[in-house]
Amino acid sequence: MNAxxxxxxxxxxxTLPVIDISGLSSSSLEKRAAVGEALRQACLDKGxxxxxxxxxxxxxxxxxxxxxxxxxxxxxxxxxxxxxVHSFCNRGYEHMRGQTLEAxxxxxxxxxxxxxPDLPMDDPRVVAGRxxxxxxxxxxDQPGFRPVMMAYFAAMTDLGERLMRGMxxxxxxxxxxxxxxxxxxxxxxxxxxYPPQPKDAAPNEKGAGAHTDFGGLTLLLQDxxxxxxxxxxxxxxxxxxxxxPGTFVVNxxxxxxxxxxxxxxxxxxxxxxxxxxxxYSIPFFFVGNPDHVVECLPNCLSAGEQPKYSVTxxxxxxxxxYQRTYTPAPAPASAxxx
Numbered sequence: 001m002n003a004x005x006x007x008x009x010x011x012x013x014x015t016l017p018v019i020d021i022s023g024l025s026s027s028s029l030e031k032r033a034a035v036g037e038a039l040r041q042a043c044l045d046k047g048x049x050x051x052x053x054x055x056x057x058x059x060x061x062x063x064x065x066x067x068x069x070x071x072x073x074x075x076x077x078x079x080x081x082x083x084x085v086h087s088f089c090n091r092g093y094e095h096m097r098g099q100t101l102e103a104x105x106x107x108x109x110x111x112x113x114x115x116x117p118d119l120p121m122d123d124p125r126v127v128a129g130r131x132x133x134x135x136x137x138x139x140x141d142q143p144g145f146r147p148v149m150m151a152y153f154a155a156m157t158d159l160g161e162r163l164m165r166g167m168x169x170x171x172x173x174x175x176x177x178x179x180x181x182x183x184x185x186x187x188x189x190x191x192x193x194y195p196p197q198p199k200d201a202a203p204n205e206k207g208a209g210a211h212t213d214f215g216g217l218t219l220l221l222q223d224x225x226x227x228x229x230x231x232x233x234x235x236x237x238x239x240x241x242x243x244x245p246g247t248f249v250v251n252x253x254x255x256x257x258x259x260x261x262x263x264x265x266x267x268x269x270x271x272x273x274x275x276x277x278x279x280y281s282i283p284f285f286f287v288g289n290p291d292h293v294v295e296c297l298p299n300c301l302s303a304g305e306q307p308k309y310s311v312t313x314x315x316x317x318x319x320x321x322y323q324r325t326y327t328p329a330p331a332p333a334s335a336x337x338x
Contacts, residue, residue, distance in 0.1 A: 016230065016241055016249075017042050022053030024166050036169025043170060047252035047265030048230050050244050051163075051219070056155050058246075061221060064152045067145045068280055071113065072193040074139070079111075082137040089126075089134030090114055090322075096195075102209020102270070106202045110271070113191040115149050130290065131315050132186065153189050153284070160187065160217055160286030163250065167217075171260070172299060178288075181216075186287040186314070194227065194279040197272055207271035207279070213253040214321035215287035215314075220249040225279035231268035238270070253285070255317055258309045260300040290315035 019038045023031035042049040071079070076095075084092040091114050097107035118136045119126050125133045138146045161182045168177040194207040207227060222228060228241040228249065241249055257266035273279040292314045296307035 015232070015239060016046065016048050016050060018050040018052055018244065018247065020053035021051055021163065021166060022055070024162050025055075032166075032175070033169055035166050039163075039166050040170035043167075043252060043256075043260075043264040045265065046230060046232070047256075047267045048241065048269070049250055050247040051159075051250045052244075052247045054159055054248060056159065056248075060148075060152055060155060063144070063148045064221070064282055065223065065280060067142070067148045068113075068191040068193070068282060070142060071139055071145060071191065072111065072280070074142075078139070078141075082113075082139050084114055084137070087134065087137055089116070089132050091116060091134065092137035100209065101211035102204070102206075104204075105209045106205040108208045109197070109201075109205060109273075110192050110194045110207050112193070115153060115189040115191075116187065117153075118150065131319055132188075149189060149191075152282075153187065156189065156219055156284035157185060157187055157286070159219060159248075160185070160284070163217055163219075163286075167256070171297065173297075181288045181292045181314075183289050186215075186290050186318070188285040188287065190283050190285070192281045192283070194225075194271060194273040194281075196276050196278070197274050207273045210268045210270040212257075212266040212268055213251060213285065214255070214318060215253040215285050216255050217286040218251050218253060219284045219286065220251070221282040221284075222249065223280045225273060225275040225277060227271045227273040227275065227279050228281075229270050229272060231270075233267075241269075254321065255288070255294055255314070258312075258317070259294055259297055261296045261305070261308055263300045287318060288314050290318070 017038065019035065019042065021035055023035040026032055079093045080095070082092040084090055084094055086092060094112040094114065096111045097109065098111070100107045115136050116132060119133055120135060123133070164178040164182050165175045168175050197207065210231065220228070222243050224243050226240065226242050229238040230241050232239050251269065252264055252266050254266045256264050290313065293311060294314060294317060295311040296309065301307065
């Protein structure tokens with residue numbers, strides 16, 4: 001793919017806002033409502049924003065990046081011992097070019113690692129074969145990996161719950177509207193490694209093809225290499241979402257767009273690692289309670305307007321999204337299937 005086709009313009013501060021969410025933890029309704037209003041503006045625009053004031057310790061962020069780099073720098077033979085083909089619930093290592101996010105494009109130029117809620121084999125949800133339920137795989141001879149990733153997973157789950165309270169406020173709903181949705185939520189932590197964009201890349205080959213995310217909220221931690229690009233529908237162009245220290249990039253997934261009848265945006269984005277060096281990122285996908293019913297919110301419909309999407313559940317929506325980007329799709333979490 002030539003440079004002009006991959007071109008993206010630099011993002012302006014007014015395009016992707018920086019939202020300090022610390023007010024969501026305030027006892028002041030006025031401060032909480034102010035965060036909700038800022039979220040509303042961002043969600044009506046591109047559905048992307050920088051999240052500041054999140055309270056996640058920098059030491060935990062640094063440790064997550066350090067463990068991720070150590071793992072991806074291991075020999076391929078060691079990484080394949082925890083390949084997700086050994087998991088019936090889509091956990092573990094995903095080899096380079098193991099996913100194709102953009103239909104018709106080459107496979108994504110990245111490798112990854114999947115981590116989810118760590119459930120034992122005798123958990124009733126695992127025994128019942130619920131989608132993506134089961135134990136994680138953990139690499140041997142890397143003792144810091146599991147405790148760091150589980151601590152980071154817990155911190156991201158808490159942040160996702162706080163942001164959903166802000167989302168309720170942004171929609172003019174009671175703060176506790178999404179409480180059932182965030183109870184016992186599914187979440188996926190992905191560690192990603194992108195090699196530099198090759199000079200002889202195949203046509204349309206990228207680190208991650210243009211896509212929207214599956215679930216509710218994506219909380220992205222990216223290193224300083226850059227490479228995230230967000231589609232701007234107003235100009236039909238791509239803009240750089242450069243890293244800002246101390247922030248996460250947050251974007252809405254397809255489920256939020258479905259909930260709001262597309263009032264809130266689930267926006268195309270992609271990764272093109274033109275830094276000339278290795279890129280590492282850690283997205284956390286906050287998916288919500290798998291049994292929760294997702295149907296259009298009444299206050300997101302204008303007079304006489306009909307919902308665009310049928311009623312579904314979080315789990316059924318997630319299954320459909322996985323089938324869209326994996327061939328064959330991961331097994332439906334029935335123990336014993338690979």
